[in-house]
Amino acid sequence: MGKVFGAVAGVGAVGALYAMKKSWDPLPSVKAAGFTTIDLSAAEPNKLMVEKWRGKPIFVLKKTPEMVAKQSAEQTARDIVVNGDSFLICIGLCTHLGCIPAYREAKLDFKCACHGGEFDSSGIETKAPPPSPMEIPPFNVKGNTVVLGEEGEAYRKMKEAGVLA
């Protein structure tokens, strides 16, 4: 008797827990709204553009030729090239605890006021506490636009090169 009850209760508990876990998952409508197209023709050099994707801010920074010339290989590897121009496109959330860093045009870097983290103009962390560079979202370059949420050719190459970490 006890064993039968135990078995029934066990199956029931597992089922209930599974249902609870799934109910708490993001809704399909939330997941489906995961694509955004950004037009890059309006971007001006060294002016930060902020777009929105999946509710998160997206940083779009068109680099000036001088900036590109001075970059290290590590920085260049993170550039997204559209029509010959180099862009930083990343999720504008500090990798420490998710605050939005501010762009300082004069210093060519990002400062996160929350806990004092800093990133360079390629989104690479230069001062702790953030442990890693700002994340590059899945993207696909189409003419003068990028579609976020879609994994294009260039994104896959970055991934293979280990740039996305």
Added chain:
Amino acid sequence: MAHFTKATSVHDWLNQRLAIDTLQRVLSKEYWIPKNINFLWAMGMVLAFTFGILLVSGIFLLMYYQPNVDTAFDSVNYTIMREVDFGWLWRHVHAVAASVVFLIIYIHMLTGIYYGSYKKGREMIWISGMLLFVAFSAEAFSGYMLPWGQMSYWAGMVITNLFSLGSLEFNGLVEWIRGDYVPGQAFLDRFFMLHVLLIPLAILGVIGLHFGALRIPHVNNQDGEEFDFDEEAAKYKAGNKKESKVIAFANDFLSKDMFVVSIYLIFFFYLVFWHFGFAMDPINFDPADGLKTPPHIYPEWYFLWSYEILRPFPKDPGLVAFGFAQVIFFLLPWFDRSPNAVPASRRGLFFFWFWAMVVDLIILTAMGKLPPVGVYSLIGEVAAYGFIALWVILPFITRNEKRV
């Protein structure tokens, strides 16, 4: 079935069916309290009262609050504050009580530590009390989300991000908790549910456990004196009230409790009517904006000390230190190796440990509020190391304590 007789009064009718006489005896008339305790022991009653105030004011807010990302902010700041008659009162009462409840909890905890009330059979009182602290923290955090202002949003962002557990990158877990990639509608709805139903239920349950845990070991006293409650109670019942070391909870001790509660309530309503602003963050009067972080993010004052322990370190060690700060108090009964359950003032080194801990917590709290720059981050870092160091040395300084 029990034998029922024709009732002689309403009291008798109820007594036959609900045993109210027995209940009253067990719960109040013969619930024994040591005579030798000071007003600090009334904090439990003050807390129970404050919890009641939170419940009642919360129910009134609940009638007009709307858990929707588009309307939540206005339902609080416009509807409740301006349209509802006395809506402002419920909001201020709720906000002030939510803040003051932590002040009283901290006093309650520190009293317990000072007088050694977590030892010798009283471990469960301490543990259930710490569980209550955790539950109240979760309750405060989930409630802080509901007005959906800037601080609500970004506190939600930062705190839920902690669950990615640093370099382990459990982003799926973070998204699961939020029900979205960022705090949004799903997040607001589930935190609303947690705040008004699930966590309060848990709190009620743990309060029951906390009271139950007191029943066998009984409440400690100011001298840490051990005596036989049954013997003392017998003296009391025999009419030897002067010699007995205990008194009945009701109405003897209750009158003292209620005296402290009434003083407290004067202070409480003074805050509600004249200084409610301290319980509200100005940044939270801007509606939530996912594309703009406020320049300086900090939690409410009662979380500042643990926030400051997280802040000065790099991400992973910071998380470990933060986790340490959350759980370490649970282990106090085992870290303190001394057999003495007497006031800290009679325990030698422990006395200094206690006050060093208090000072350290105050420094951490102050630094947590200030921006993390220059000398402030340095002081914060030293205090964070100090906190950890104090816990590491505790077993050593208490091991050789003389028995008093």
